Amino acid sequence: MEEAYLQEFLQKFQHLKIQLEEITTATNNFNKENCIGVGGFGKVYKGEVSHSDGRRVVAIKRLDRNGKQGVPEFLKEIMMLSDYKHENLLSLLGFCCQGGEMILVYELACRGSLDRYLNSPHLTWRQRLKICLDAAKGLRYLHDPRETHRRLIHCDIKSGNILLDDQWNAKVADVGLSIIGSANEQHSLIVTAAAGTMGYIDPVYWMTYTLTKESDVYSFGVVLFEVLCGRLCCTLDNKRHVVKEIPTWIESYKQNMLNDIIFKNPSIEPMHPSVLKRFSRIAYQCLKESREERPEMSEIVTELESALNIHELLQNEEFTGKWNEQLYEYQQMIKTAEPPLKDKSEDELMDLLSKGVLLNGGKTSYIFSSKYNSRFAVGTYTLYDNDVKYTQVRSQFLSPGITYTVNLVFKFEYKLQGKRRCDPISLKYKLQGERESSISYLAYQREDGWWACELYQFSCDYRIVHFQILFEDYGNQGNINDVLLVEGIEFQPLENVEHIDEKQLISDSDANWEEKLPVDYEDIMKRSKNSVQWTTKEEAYSIICKGFLISDNETERGIWFSLDKSGKKCHMLSAALVWSSKKKVLLPESRFGEAIHLGDNSYIYVTTNVQSQLVSFETTYACYLVYKLPEDQSGFKAPVEVEDNKCDSVDKICYIYLTSPQTPVIKPKAGQNTHNPLSRPKIKGLPQQRNDGWIEVQIWELRAATTINMELRLKLCDKKFSGLIIEGIEFRPI
Template sequence: MDAFLRTFLQQFQHLQIQLEEIASATNNFNDEINRIGVGGFGKVYKGEVSHSKGRSMVAIKRLDPTHGQGIPEFLKEITMLSNYRHENLISLLGFCCEGSEMILVYELAFHGSLDRHISSRHLTWTRRLKMCLDAAKGLSYLHDPNGTHQRLIHCDIKSANILLDDQWNAKLSDFGLSIMGPANEQQSVIVTSAAGTPGYCDPQYAMTHTLTKESDVYSFGVVLIEVLCGKLCYTYNSGRVEKKFVPAWIESYKQRKLNDIIFKNPTIQPLDQTALKLFADIAYRCLKESREDRPNMGEVVIELEGALEILELLESQEFNEWKAQLFYYEEISKTAEPPLIYRSEVGFMKLLYEGVLLNGGKTWFSINQKGEHCEMISFAECLDSSAPSKFGRWSSAYDSRFVVGSYYIDSYNESEWSSKTRVKTQFLSPGITYTVNLVFKFIFPSEVRCHDLLSLKYKLQGEANTSISFIACERDDGWWMCELCQLTSDHRIVDLEILFEGLGYILAEGIEFRPSDKVEHKDDERQPIIDSDANWEEKLPSDYEDIMKWSTISVQWTTKKEAYSIICKGLLINDGQTWLSLDQNGKKSHMLSTRAVRISSMYDDEESGYILSLPESRFGEVVHWASWTLNIYTEIQSQLLSSETTYASYLVYKIQKHQSIFEAPLEVKIDLFSDNRWYVYLASPQTPVIRPKVDQNTHNPVNRPRIKGIPQRRNDGWMEVQIWEFQTAVTTEMIPMHIKLRASGGKDLSGLIIEGFEFRPI
């Protein structure tokens, strides 16, 4: 090995595998027993070796210079796969460079390469499309749409370089011809000698020797159409490409004759026409002659995800149940505005999943993945004619799904703005628990914070008392919602009357009936180690011996595994004032007692809280708080945190008095003078429940998703609510924390029992 090669490989020492072990694993490179393939690099063997991630069966590529590749490709493969890691790229596990031998060791692709399965009758359309999507995600990562690393142009995308693991997940391989280009550039043009594989090579690349990421896109388009047609893009004879099929396939697409060439097998369900069109359209766009007309790989991923979603719907139980009600859906769709246009039953179903306007554009109707109906009634349809027009007007400038737009309310005077609404639904699924939400936007969005305080006052028909919805949650569609009540539908029509007693500076779009998610909240505390945890040693902290020495009481252990088990379960350290444990990923978590944290009222009044002895606390004592503010000061020790981890901080507590005292939210600020604030609850928000079940409280919804600011009950009997979040760096340092909690309306927090403050990875 020359000096340059030795120096270059020094940085990858952790990946080196001895030639003696590789020779033994391959029975001295036995072609009959161990060879599994051959490529441009040389022959590929299988064998079991110890490597950087343990010991397993691997694929072993042995360089053969007579095949056209050599030292540059060998070094490039090591460099690329060490710097570029993704679930859809094959993993480099090691290499060997001894004497004249240059060998690369990869994870074993159990099912070999995609080209071997193109015409297989065992691959369903869903499986075929999933493999294409996997490969697209790997290539999108290499092309780096987000600019986090240097762009990599693969230069040899073909079905033979897409490998399939034991679960048929696809992974890109063979980076010996790859070329790096600058990140964050719209176009990376590189002049190079033409390379790649005939049939897959970008014609523009072959003619001009200029390379761009769109050259990879073209090659990937060839793979897509191969999978669609069930055959390779060329025939091979006497070591040469005899015939190329891509031009004929493109012509078939243009003439809308893809059904003549699409892969057909009686054992495989025919490809749905909607999915076929999406699949064929994206393949054709990739094969455009002009590079500017080709999509980027991010767009390819999105298109393939859409096609895959359709195919999965076809195979789902929900689709069969949906088909049984097809006549009903076709009937209600006759009121759609605008009229629905679709080519197949699946296309129709996809429209309903995305949402359609019914009843002349007054009702937004959709179906969720469980087949449950969702419905939103336009605020224009709900609003009583007596609504004070001087404080409101209709606006269509805020992307409302309704033609009339949203109702612009610009009054904060509760005595002046009040209005009765009547909401009449038609399409709710019977027997489903629905959350009824007001859907709106803030007029001044720059002042809005997640879960912002709203204080919306309203009264349901038949309710004697006014209800208050304090917080709003932002939705994926850019609108906000606040919960008004929950109800269980006993038929498809619900007639609901709501009196709003105060709305201000919002754009009300409509009142929505959304099926409640049945969320099972499980405690996030660490579970004891189990024998099947094969990666326990990787999760064991490097300073585990120091942790064991910190223990307040003497702990007995003799092996690393015993130490890991003890730390997972948790132990008291720092004179019993800190509880330290590990989560399921081996990240450190800890809870500080109230003695380990400085807490005070606004005026540092020592009488605001007093210590109580409480055996059920892991610290043996708690603080009973009585002020309307709670200031928390501490410095989080670096040795109690894991590096490069996002942590959430939780207040762990119990409520001694009736929880109605704590129904209003608490304002949380990062320090005394910051404008950055958010809100949390100590008692779960109470909203009315209409037609409750026999054992259900009339103001205590049971199906509420887990979100920040809403308290949760822990397995140890205590309550917790997240009050802060922070990120640790590569080198963990001491992190200061100063959090201020303040009760609204000047109410004190008498009856709040605080056990401590927990810091847990999220």
């Protein structure tokens, strides 16, 4: 009866089903050498399997029939993790219910659980703060901050259920004990007979046998103190008696004696007192006896973000020096805030400025409706197409010696269904007194929902600078009749953004190289045009990581094949293969020895049909155009419209750029470039210079089932592609 019920329940999750044979093969028949952990559900193994998102190394959790958990937790885990997806929740990749086995397959958090690292001398305070913030975000999502799904009370939050990936990103795991509450309710009260792990359980539970989302908050507060103190909340003394640390931690906080309990190690720089104060305060509030006095998870996220931001600022020696120099000036400036803020301590002042304040009554030069959720009470200003408007900008609140980006912050008045991130806007503007105008095509959507367009870069000195920006024209691309709702002009310190080469070679000493070697590697290597030689599997892996040229079965033209750092298949199609009718030029610097040279072309078409052997199953790929520009690049400043001819949805069009947008510099220093394209955040659609001398830009992304079929049309707005040299089309897993 139980088996029939199980199979009926699992029918709607067939896309997640993984065969038992594949799992036993991946774990070497559940060999103890493959075991990487054990929990209430059972043992956890490491192995490589194929699943709905492709083939990868995963964590395989096998139900122990004699353990504390069973069928209900197994089914609940599948049901919940199919509906609840977040970057800070451990993802369920598949399951197996076959041959009397119940197995769950997850993404592999290769560094294991947080409890292993509480006293690690290698985990910095920045990493500790970031881990806590990640976990808080995952728990906030479960508690339904957006009221879009039913609230989930985790019921077993502990450092052992916070897992870490290779980049130390934290993911909340083990929702098998979770309880679903109602969505859109202020409070969810659940009566239950069992919940959680000793030491982390809400004390109110023992009196009422009820759980609320505040019960998770209490447990998370315990985790915060564990991170702060570098040890578990329950330990054993010399006589093997359980020692509960929480009362000591709470009393130390109340007595302002945190220095007696905080984790210390000579190799880790101590936490700054202002950060410690903020972090410990929110941790203590989580442990309040009354559930009503405990903070919401959204409030905890805000406080941890503030703590992390201030920690990072204080790690910047340049900032710390300027902060000490200008503390009096900041204290005077804060007196003009709205609402009034006076007599703030240094810590409070730093906290306020890290979040942002309104000065001079919150006024701007724009006086219009405030219904668009602007941070200013006076709201936004409407900028129409072909409208000429001035705005006055002053630099009195900027830090001397810092280079700022000057951004126009706005929203589109109408919600356009076809509007994508990084759409072009064609905004024409100039400074008062200048003869030549600048045109900005690039606008990108920020996390707060507003759009930003970088107008200038400006290095501030000790003088207050007044300048006036003239907006001459807003000609939106695609004949879309829309207007901009301008919130204001924003100054943001320029950050040096390091762009990591995603195609970096994999180390030959990779400990997991054998797991990443494709099953069909021998067949692929036999297609090498240069007859590559290898004697061991490890040598073959090294060759594939570096990449080699193989033949296309039909045309015999080149395809470059390689693996990325996670073992996924990558390949580049020669431009001569994609555009066989175009003019070819010999180029020794190309891996194919040749490229194509475009003439007077208004459009170029990218049509591919890539065979299954060159792609990883059920994997999302980014597609890149790899090219070089002619010496005269003036004709390539406009955006390129990319249209998917195989798609009928409104998202069939996006825009890319072949040259990096140039940002004018206001009052450049001697020898400084008057246009600076550097330090722009990495955005899809913007080109990147590669280490091999070529330029690449992502033109599309798509899901590969077994093959890749793509048909794109590229159109350079108002210009032609004359002089563009293309090496090929490259596909890399995202």
